[in-house]
Amino acid sequence: CKIDYQAPQDLLKDRILLVTGAGDGIGRTAAIEYARRGATVILLGRTTAKLEKVYDEIEAAGGPQPAIFPLNFEGATLKDYHDMAEALDKEFGRLDGILHNAGQLGRITPFEQYNPELWDQVMQVNINGPIWMTQALLPLLTKSADASVIFTSSSVGRKGRAYWGAYSVSKFATEGFAQVLAEEIDHLGTLRINTLNPGATRTAMRKSAYPGEDPMSLRTAEDIMPTYLWLMGPDSKGRNGEAFDAQPPRS
Ligand code: NDP
Numbered sequence: 001c002k003i004d005y006q007a008p009q010d011l012l013k014d015r016i017l018l019v020t021g022a023g024d025g026i027g028r029t030a031a032i033e034y035a036r037r038g039a040t041v042i043l044l045g046r047t048t049a050k051l052e053k054v055y056d057e058i059e060a061a062g063g064p065q066p067a068i069f070p071l072n073f074e075g076a077t078l079k080d081y082h083d084m085a086e087a088l089d090k091e092f093g094r095l096d097g098i099l100h101n102a103g104q105l106g107r108i109t110p111f112e113q114y115n116p117e118l119w120d121q122v123m124q125v126n127i128n129g130p131i132w133m134t135q136a137l138l139p140l141l142t143k144s145a146d147a148s149v150i151f152t153s154s155s156v157g158r159k160g161r162a163y164w165g166a167y168s169v170s171k172f173a174t175e176g177f178a179q180v181l182a183e184e185i186d187h188l189g190t191l192r193i194n195t196l197n198p199g200a201t202r203t204a205m206r207k208s209a210y211p212g213e214d215p216m217s218l219r220t221a222e223d224i225m226p227t228y229l230w231l232m233g234p235d236s237k238g239r240n241g242e243a244f245d246a247q248p249p250r251s
Contacts, residue, residue, distance in 0.1 A: 001245045005226035011233040013038035016092045016144075018069075018137070020130070021102030023050025025203035026152075029221035030099055030228050035063035037229060042088065045102065046072040067091070073102060073129035074121060081136035094143035097232050100130045100151045100174075105205050106166045119166040126170035131177055141191055148232050151178045153195040153243065175243060182241030192240040196231055198224050199247040219247055 017034050021027035022043035031041045035058040043051045048070045058066050071080060088095060106122035141147045156164045157171025175195055182193040200206060202218040224246040230236050231244060
């Protein structure tokens with residue numbers, strides 16, 4: 001946890017970064033913070049109107065012109081990921097990082113009542129889609145001199161919790177996949193793959209998981225950005241295959 005990390009203003013200068021789920025919640029804040037630190041951010045998400053708002057906010061703040069990439073992990077195909085890689089290659093020629101942040105909660109319910117279609121959908125959006133997108137983008141990541149791929153985990157991706165179903169399983173899979181790929185690419189020395197658990201954060205997803213909780217008791221997405229910046233930027237170079245937390249555990 002690097003909650004006290006102070007990112008230099010030019011931390012991400014000239015970096016080309018992809019943020020998934022960039023239209024809302026933690027992804028939106030990360031995209032804006034990355035752009036504020038000099039990155040050209042590719043805003044990926046399923047609701048174009050939300051991405052356009054983030055785009056406008058970055059432009060208004062004088063950040064590097066971002067790009068918008070509408071994509072819904074639910075229906076996306078391998079071809080979509082390869083078309084995306086081709087478009088990014090043409091436009092930028094490399095990729096310096098991915099924040100895999102898009103995610104769905106599914107339902108909090110006893111497993112015996114878990115709907116199989118919903119289970120598959122959560123696995124598709126939270127892990128299978130991001131995995132095949134990563135495969136398509138690997139050639140672009142290996143063209144970077146220092147690329148960081150961050151997979152978003154959760155505390156239920158490190159210890160199972162009753163009723164959390166596909167969400168918890170998808171986050172365990174995220175941890176496992178990140179370890180496998182991290183070991184495969186370790187010899188490159190220019191690419192690192194880690195997981196990051198944001199911890200309880202005031203967003204729409206947290207609200208739907210804990211409807212009775214007072215949102216004001218939670219850290220905001222802004223509060224947890226130091227670790228998001230540290231792990232994306234050069235100060236974490238050399239760290240590969242690790243599981244990080246963006247905030248200390250709540251007492
Ligand atoms: P939000 O629900 O606020 O935001 C999720 C984002 O993912 C939205 O922009 C959403 O798009 C996008 N998204 C959802 N489904 C898809 C899809 N099928 N295709 C493309 N994009 C999609 O969640 P948070 O910001 O809270 O969560 C961000 C990440 O952090 C998630 O991976 C979550 O699991 C993880 N996390 C969050 C915690 C918290 O306390 N908030 C705690 C632990 C982990 P749209 O806006 O269009 O719906």
